[in-house]
Amino acid sequence: MKGGPPRRRLDGGADPEALHDFRVGLRRLRVCLRFYRAALAGLAPGKAARRTRKIAESTGEARDTEVFEEWLGLLEKSLKPAHKPGVEAFRRRLSERRQASRQGLVSQARRDFAALDQGLRAAIAADLAGPRGAAPGQRRTAPAAPSRTFGAFSASLLRQVALKVKRRLRGFKTAQEDEPLHRARIAAKQLRYLLEPFRWRCAGSRKAIARLKRLQDCLGAVHDLNLMISALGRCAKKEVGAWSRRLVESASGGPARPGRPSHSAGNPAPGLVKLAELAGRRRAKLFDRYRHSWEGGRTDKFFADIEAAAARLAARPADAAPDAKPVEPDRASEPAPSGPPGPPGSGERETSAPAPGSPAT
Numbered sequence: 001m002k003g004g005p006p007r008r009r010l011d012g013g014a015d016p017e018a019l020h021d022f023r024v025g026l027r028r029l030r031v032c033l034r035f036y037r038a039a040l041a042g043l044a045p046g047k048a049a050r051r052t053r054k055i056a057e058s059t060g061e062a063r064d065t066e067v068f069e070e071w072l073g074l075l076e077k078s079l080k081p082a083h084k085p086g087v088e089a090f091r092r093r094l095s096e097r098r099q100a101s102r103q104g105l106v107s108q109a110r111r112d113f114a115a116l117d118q119g120l121r122a123a124i125a126a127d128l129a130g131p132r133g134a135a136p137g138q139r140r141t142a143p144a145a146p147s148r149t150f151g152a153f154s155a156s157l158l159r160q161v162a163l164k165v166k167r168r169l170r171g172f173k174t175a176q177e178d179e180p181l182h183r184a185r186i187a188a189k190q191l192r193y194l195l196e197p198f199r200w201r202c203a204g205s206r207k208a209i210a211r212l213k214r215l216q217d218c219l220g221a222v223h224d225l226n227l228m229i230s231a232l233g234r235c236a237k238k239e240v241g242a243w244s245r246r247l248v249e250s251a252s253g254g255p256a257r258p259g260r261p262s263h264s265a266g267n268p269a270p271g272l273v274k275l276a277e278l279a280g281r282r283r284a285k286l287f288d289r290y291r292h293s294w295e296g297g298r299t300d301k302f303f304a305d306i307e308a309a310a311a312r313l314a315a316r317p318a319d320a321a322p323d324a325k326p327v328e329p330d331r332a333s334e335p336a337p338s339g340p341p342g343p344p345g346s347g348e349r350e351t352s353a354p355a356p357g358s359p360a361t
Helices: 005-009 017-034 046-058 060-078 080-131 152-171 177-199 205-252 269-294 300-314
Strands: none
Touching: 017 046, 017 177, 046 080, 060 080, 060 205, 080 177, 080 205, 080 300, 152 177, 152 300, 177 205, 177 300, 205 269, 205 300, 269 300
């Protein structure tokens, strides 16, 4: 399974991308278990998808902290020496949060996935072994004859989730509407994962996949910055209050004049405020990029490509032989050379926001 090797890489704790890759593998597995549950004929019960979701959620705080640290490394390049106390205060709190989450929840998630992995592999192996006395390869389960081919079933999923993406993209108008924005991003990610296995069979699908990836990265970076701005607010509430108390205690102990709080040495407020300002500016630029690509009728061709891919899958006969050669790749489908709009590692990730609804919602 895709989450397996990254899970083992988590053991050492030295690989900075291990947690990210582990969560990506979990999400891909979850999409498969969730949307193809009916086609798996009992091999993966509903609780397997729920356990996968629980494992992903348990690692969300650790991954959010890693992304905040990456953003901090980028934003602090524009700060002045007077902002240093705020930067140090925020970095200290991030370090404490990362250590706490990794020592507990990540270790538990690693063990939980090992159990899930073992159970799913055992179920698949038992099913492929077949009942006692059966011919090799005969399945243990005996599902009813399917009313649709795999292609037709997959086509219906693509259409359902594409409709969900279209609806959710209409559900927010500003970058500050974080919950509907994040729900739209998750729907786009689901559509991408469902489409990727067929990228060589359906002309135009690679272009659609690349566009979904850019949408995912752009909205993901906006979501990260929304979470970071909230974290800065919580940090300011605690750190500025603590600094003010120290200032009062220092002033009461002698005749020294501490000066105005906003300019006193060690005041974290200016740095935290400046970080929030810079994060807000970056968020606004990213959201403008999203609007330029996805608003005002700019999605017609994209959704037409999704429908064309679904139609091709639905029309494929159940007994069709594998394609002699894959569909030629769309050269225009490659991601933009500039890369994802977020900091290193921000693409292909998901934070601990609420899970999406079903594809029919």
